[in-house]
Structures are given as C-alpha cells and as structure tokens.
Amino acid sequence: MSMGNLEIGVCDDSLEDLKRIQIAIYKAAEKLGERESISIHLYKDGISMYKDSQSQGFSLVFLDWEMPEIDGFDLAGQLYLKNPHLKVVFVSNYESIVFDAYEYMPLWFVRKSSLERDMLKALQKYLGITTKVKLRYRMRDGFGMKHVHLESVVYVECNGHALTVWMRNQTYLQMYGTLKSIENEWKDYGFVRIHKNYLVNVKSIEEVGVRTVRLFNGMELDMGKNRRKEITEIVNR
Known part of the structure; x- marks a missing residue:
C-alpha cells in the first residue's frame, strides 16, 4: 500500500489513453508541488x-x-453510493457530454484533446477545496514531517499520548500529542470528537447508532455516553 495520502483512480477502456491520463496527472501534480503526495490506480x-x-x-x-x-456516468453513480463525498472528473473526446453530466455533479471536465491544460485545472480545482496540514509523525528511526490532505483522513485514535491517524487508503501515521490539540486544530474542517479516544472525519460516518458510529468501510467505533444527539445533528447538517 502506497504512503501517498491522495488516492486517485483512473478508468478508461483504452490502454493508450490510460497512460496519457496518468502522465498528465503526474505532470500537473509536479507543477502544483503535489507529486509525492499522490498515488494513481489504473483500470481498463x-x-x-x-x-x-x-x-x-x-x-x-x-x-x-x-x-x-x-459507462462513466453509471460508474460515477455506483461510486457515489459507496462514497457520497467522492470527487469525480469526467474525461472524454466529446465536449457535448458536459450538459449530460451535470446530474452527477462532477468536479471538472477534461478533454482528451486538451489533456495537460485541462488536467492542471482539474487538480487545481480539487486542491482548492481540500485542506492540507503538516504532521510530525513517528518513524522507526526517529521522526519525520508529512503533508496530509484532511480529506484523506478517516479518524484519529488516541492511546495515552500516542495518536494514530488512519487514512482512507488503510495506511496510518503515528504521532505523539493530545487528541484535544488535534480536535482544536481540525474542528473547523469537518472533524467531530465522538469519544475520548476518537476524532472522526464527519464525511467518513455512515450511520450513528445507539452506542457506536459506523464508518463508510463498515468499521464501528465506540461513541461516548450522551453524545449521540450532538453527533447526529452534526452528521445531518
């Protein structure tokens, strides 16, 4: 599993176009200073x-x-069911699809005839609506620094002064600190404290139960006593 914290999927039935799109994404990411923070997965x-x-x-x-x-429209609809917060960019040779695609609320459109220019605009659009923070995390031989897109964080788990930041791609970063300090820093970016040991990205919450919160991946986390009403209101906003 890659440690890149922005996981990008690309789907095109043409192997040649898949490679062209991949190269265009890497070039755009390089220009925007994000080359090291992305991982690309290709599908035919x-x-x-x-x-x-x-x-x-x-x-x-x-x-x-x-x-x-x-097709891309039907696939987008199916992917939204799994992740309503997913950002979708349609890629096509046909500019006329712009009007047909509005119901799928795409982030952007990329024309294959103008791949590099449109790709740069698409990534700029995505990065403009996401928040990135720098975290000091624990490594085997010391500590390192890493920029993390908060959109990619599922939740933060606390065990004493040890914090584990769990990412959407199932990787994690380990840090030292207090959950309260992270809560204060991230509360304006869609994170909610559901328990003394958990700070959760609201976009990752699928359902608020009686004593637990179920995440998009089926995982259930304990919820603090008397927090159900507050958390339900936040999730339903």
Whole structure:
C-alpha cells in the first residue's frame, strides 16, 4: 500500500489513453508541488474499479465517459453510493457530454484533446477545496514531517499520548500529542470528537447508532455516553 495520502483512480477502456491520463496527472501534480503526495490506480473497466474503490479509498477519480459494460456516468453513480463525498472528473473526446453530466455533479471536465491544460485545472480545482496540514509523525528511526490532505483522513485514535491517524487508503501515521490539540486544530474542517479516544472525519460516518458510529468501510467505533444527539445533528447538517 502506497504512503501517498491522495488516492486517485483512473478508468478508461483504452490502454493508450490510460497512460496519457496518468502522465498528465503526474505532470500537473509536479507543477502544483503535489507529486509525492499522490498515488494513481489504473483500470481498463468500471467493474474492476468499483470492486477496488472501498479498499483503495479513492478521494478523486477520472472516468472516461464512453466505455463498454458500464459507462462513466453509471460508474460515477455506483461510486457515489459507496462514497457520497467522492470527487469525480469526467474525461472524454466529446465536449457535448458536459450538459449530460451535470446530474452527477462532477468536479471538472477534461478533454482528451486538451489533456495537460485541462488536467492542471482539474487538480487545481480539487486542491482548492481540500485542506492540507503538516504532521510530525513517528518513524522507526526517529521522526519525520508529512503533508496530509484532511480529506484523506478517516479518524484519529488516541492511546495515552500516542495518536494514530488512519487514512482512507488503510495506511496510518503515528504521532505523539493530545487528541484535544488535534480536535482544536481540525474542528473547523469537518472533524467531530465522538469519544475520548476518537476524532472522526464527519464525511467518513455512515450511520450513528445507539452506542457506536459506523464508518463508510463498515468499521464501528465506540461513541461516548450522551453524545449521540450532538453527533447526529452534526452528521445531518
């Protein structure tokens, strides 16, 4: 599993176009200073991408509109069911699809005839609506610094003064500090304290139960006593 904290999925039935899109994403990320923070996963069909979508924890996907079996629009609809906060960019040779795609609320459109220019705008758009923080995390031989997109964080777990930041791609960073300090820093970016040991990204919450919170990946976390009403109101905003 890559330690890149922004997981990007690309689906196109043309192997040549898949490679072109991948190169365009890397070039745009390089220009924006994000080359080291992204991981790209390539798929030649929508069914394979859909099956991998939960385990890979995509934050951003690029979908070809015209594909056999399942086209980009239908695939977007299925992916939204798994992750309503997913950002989708449609890629096509046909500019006319712009009007047909509005119901899927895409982040941007990329024309294959203007791949590099449109790709740069698409990544700029995505990065403009996400927040990035710098975390000092524990390594085997000491400590390191890493920029993390908060969109990619699922929750933070506290065990004494040891904090574990769990990412959508199932990787994690270990830090030292207090959960209260992280809560104060991140509370304006969609994070809620559900328990003395858990700070959770609201976008990752699937359901608020009686004593637990269920996340998009099926995991359940304990919820503090008397916090259900407050957390439910925050999730439903």
